[in-house]
Amino acid sequence: MHATIQKPLEEIIGYLGEGEKVFVLGCDNCAAKCRSGGVPETEAMARRLSEKGVKVVGWGVPGPKGVSLCKLSNTRKVFQEEYRDVLAKTDSILVLACGLGVHTVIDATSGEIGVHPGCDAIFGGEMVTDEFIAEYCRDCGECIIDYTGGLCPLALCAKGLLNGPCGGAQNGKCEVDRTQDCGWHLIYERLRAIGRLELLYRYQEPKNYAKYGAPRRLTLNGDQASFHFLGRVMNRQPVKI
Amino acid sequence: MSRLEKALHSGVFVVTSEVGPPKGTDLQGCLQEAEVLRDRVIAINVTDLQSSVMRVGSLAVCARLVERGLEPVFQLTCRDRNRLAMQSDLLSAWTLGIKNVLCLTGDHPVLGDHPEAKAVFDLDSVQLLKTVSVLNHGRDLAGHELEGAPDFFAGAVVNPGADPLELQLIKMEKKIAAGAQFFQTQAVFEPEKFARFMEKVRAYRVPVLAGIVILKSAGMARYMNKNVAGIGVPEGLIKELEATPKNQIRQKSAEIAARLIRELKEICQGVHIMPLGWADLVPEILEMAGLLEMAGAAK
Structure with a gap:
C-alpha cells in the first residue's frame, strides 16, 4: 500500500x-x-x-x-x-x-x-497493524532479499548498504538514530534464526539503478509482462492469461 | 609503491595521522597541522567531509600535501558521489600523485550540517574497494579499458568494538576480498580488549593500524562513550583526566596517548593518530612512546 x-x-x-x-x-x-x-x-x-x-x-x-x-x-x-x-x-x-x-x-x-x-x-508500506505502517520495500526493481533472509537492506538500513553494516551501529541500533534498529542487525538476527549466516559472506554487486530510475512502466501484452525503464525493457515474464 | 605500503611491508611499526580540511578556502591552518606531522608520521589521512559537514574536499588537500612532499591518504566516502564521480575522483587523485586511498562508507548526511542533502551511497565501502581494484587492473566498473591505470594502495576501516563483532568481522573479510590492503580502526582505549580482536583477525594477514584519539577532556571521553559506536574509554582514564588541573591537561592527554601507543606496539602493525585539532601534540606523543626516530617516517 x-x-x-x-x-x-x-x-x-x-x-x-x-x-x-x-x-x-x-x-x-x-x-x-x-x-x-x-x-x-x-x-x-x-x-x-x-x-x-x-x-x-x-x-x-x-x-x-x-x-x-x-x-x-x-x-x-x-x-x-x-x-x-x-x-x-x-x-x-x-x-x-x-x-x-x-x-x-x-x-x-x-x-x-x-x-x-x-x-x-x-x-x-506493510500495514503491520491498523495503527502502524512500515516501509519494508523500496520498489527498487531488482530484489536481492533472498540473500538477506527476506529483509531488505535498502529499506531497513539508513544508508542502503548492501554488504553489511557501517561502523556506526551500536547495540543493534542505527548510527543515525539510536532509537531505530540497525537494518543489518535485523538481517543478521534473521539469518542466524534460519541458519543461513553464510549468506553474509556473499559479495553483493552494486545495484542496477537503471531499474530504480524514472519513468518506469509495466506492460501486460498477451502472454508477456514487460518492465520498462525509459525505452528499455529491463525484464520480461511469461503470463498465462 | 607508496611510502605507506613500503613501510607496512617492511614490518616497522607504522604511524599515520590525519588532518581535516576547513570550511572555507583558507587552507593555512590545515596545511600547518600537516607540516607539524612532517618526518613524524609516514602518511597523513585527509578526511572527506567528516561528520557530513560541508568543507574543502579531501582531493584538493591531498594534492597540496603531495606538492609539499608529504604523503597523503585520500579518504573517500560513499555518501556524496555516485559510481561515475567516485571513479573519476580516483583517477584524478592518481594523476595528482596520490597513491593511498582509504575507502569508507561515510556518515549519514542527517548527522551533518546539510541534513536535507540526498544520501547517495550508490556504492558501499566493499564495492568501493572492489572499484579501486578494478581500476588498478586497468578497467572501469563497466568493464571498459583505461588509458593508463592507477596503482592505489587501498585501505579500509574496521570497528574492533562493534557489537556483534561477528558481523563486523564478516564485513572485514569482505573488504579484504574486495582489495583492502590495510586497516585503520575506530579509536582504541582498551589494549587488552583490542588484543583479543587482533587474535581474531591475525589470520587475515592484513596490517592493522589502531586508532588513537587524543582525549582532550573527561567530558569528551564521556561523550564518546555515550555517542560513538564501539568506543569504551575506561573509567580509570576518565578519572585520571578529571584529576588533572586545566593547565596540565594537554600534557596528560599526550601521556595517555603515548601510553596507549606503547602498549599497542606489541599488538598490531601501527597506529593511526586522530589529533582532532591537537596535531602539535603528536611529536611529543611519539617521543614519549619511543617512536620519534621511526624508521621510514615521511621525509
Missing part, C-alpha cells in the same frame, strides 16, 4: 487561487487506511477548508467500498456518472491520496480541470 499523510492546511490553501472553487476527493483504499483520505478525513478536510473561507463545492470518496482511486477504469466511470455535475461546478479537485491518485484524476477528467495534491505520499 502507498502510505500518505495530509499536507499542512496552510500549504493546501496556498495552492488555491483567489475565489477558486474546489471539490475534495478521497481514496477508499490506501488513503482511507492511512486516515488521510477516507470518508471521515475527506469530509473533515472539506469542512476545515470551508472554515478558512475556501469555496468548497463538495466532497466525495468514490466507491465501491475499498476501491483504489488509482484504478482508472473505476475513477473515470465515477466522473462520467455519479460525479458528472462535479466538473461543471468546480474549478479544481483536491485529491486526498498518493500521487498516483492525483494522476488518475487527471486521466479520468481528460486533463480539463485543475488538480491539487492534498497529501504527501511517503512510502510503500
